[in-house]
Amino acid sequence: MFARDGYARAGIDAIAKEAGVSTRTLYNHFADKADLFRTVIQTSAGEAARDQIAIVERHFHKITDLEQDLVAFGRAMSAQQGHAEHFALVRQINAELGHIPPEAIEAWQETGPRKVRRAIADELGFEDPERAAVHLMLLTMTGDPSIRGTRPDDEDVAAGVRVFLHGHAVGGAGRRR
Template sequence: MSTQATVRKGRKFDQVIDGARDIFLRDGFEGASVDEIAREAGVSKATLYSYFPDKRLLFIEVASAQCGRQADEAVLSIDTSRSPREVLSQAGHKFLGFLYSEMGQRIFKICLSESERFPDLGQQFYQSGPMIMRRVMVDYLSAARARNELQVDDIDLAADQFAELCKADLWPKLLFGIQSTVTEAEITRVVDGAVDTFMARYGV
């Protein structure tokens, strides 16, 4: 099933998205009712259903928009003229800040739970945010290598390795319910470790 084929744009589309975002953040995916979303958006249920015949489609549209905004903000806030250690630290904090946010966790869980019935949900989410961040990291690592600030042969692999290093420790604990929240201090500890490990391997 393709979200692109079933989501219709219209005059009140953005209004519906804004209202749905507030309700999903407040009540989660399962707890969010179509009645509440329509009321918050200031539209009729008929109007909402004309845009989104399935609540999952509405959620992934909200999630993708939110993820895209986060990615755009991260890209604009990262000063790629700085040293690798500084840029990697900035990128790591931005990446984990969204990944461990309430919306980030809900996006991941719904994409995982609906992956068989709606395989394109995860693909759309990935393209709207993670892929943008990965492209920025690949471009930065290439530029840093050209400036002789890093020694990297496989740029794509290095970008993926850094992302995985940033998920160490905290991600599996959240995934398996060992802990439900993450503090800034915990994020800093993991990002600092990821940067140290990455620079030990690729630093000049």
């Protein structure tokens, strides 16, 4: 329901009805809607992060040609299937950022996006690996920037990797260790 209707529009009564439980049952498990949302987004983000980190581990343990291997990694990440509800929830979060409790946003970021970013950063070996990980993700995992949630095609991934390598591997400050 949060993924479909957003945080602000999803009421506890409607959530209980859709789940087939009483509101009392929800309140026995969660202090309030914010607590329920935090649990939902952390669980969802944790599952998506686990699968994304598996892709990181699969691709980064065998780097032989940095450009080709990063392209293969970017394609695998952008082609990742599953977690459609999670990414619908992420789109709702982005649309409603000002209405969602900051603790829920922080919990989501720490459980999902930051965890994946750190896994990538740990593998990159650049002088500023966290920044390099953000750049790699932005350049290879986002489709048309005017349409949120779109996936890049193979040519966009390859071009993103070339830009990434030019900015990080060729420039003096971003040179690989």
